[in-house]
Amino acid sequence: MLEETFKLPRREPTWKGVYRNLRLAILNRSLPPETRLIEVDLSQAMGVSRTPLREALAKLAQDGLIRSAERGGYVVTDPRQDLADAYHLRAAIEGYAARLAAENITNAEIQRLRENVAxxxxxxxxxxxxxxxxxxxxxxIVAHASRAPRIIQAFDNQREFIFTDEDMQIHTLDACRQFVREHEILVDALELRDGDKADRIVRAHLHRAVGLLLDNGRDAMSASKSKKSSDAEAA
Structure with missing residues (x-):
């Protein structure tokens, strides 16, 4: 049931809560590719008015996670390519930011990073x-330690909708532990002022993250196909 899929627990603009829930449903394949999204159905299922729903759908369309349907409404797209593009862009921006941060980071910022990892x-x-x-x-902290205004702006432009707990829910706990260990290794590289290593660590870190997200999508799709096959045999 749609009502069981979508919840709006946090205090934030209604459209943003709708966006987060729909985004997670698309990423974890609760809403698989080619699912048609009808405003009136979603509005009733999520208990929201059409205005915030339309704002959320517009943002999802901007992200490439849905597209306009010929008969009205929207259709869910396969998010894998857009996710890959987004994370590869992050890798380029944040890798270069880490390289610059190795030259410009302060001891106080390194301490903040250590405290964050702990x-x-x-x-x-x-x-x-x-x-x-x-x-x-x-x-x-790493991006701002680059002391490069355009790099910081590029980072800030994407942070609100990439650094979400929805992504954390998709990663396994083992993957999350590894991500934290990679954060610690990055701090070591920054403290040694090794820009080449810092750049490599961040790029590998983010490429691995998107790989896990894409694997999750493939696993979810395989599970969905197996369930449909089992249901058909049972019928």
């Missing part, structure tokens, strides 16, 4: 919201 290691891995907050904080 906090991330200490929290319950099931607390996806707090881990998302710490993840954003970590990457933000």
């Amino acid at each position: 906090a991330n290691m200490a929290i319950d891995l099931s607390d996806t919201r707090r881990r998302a907050e710490l993840n954003l904080e970590f990457h933000q």
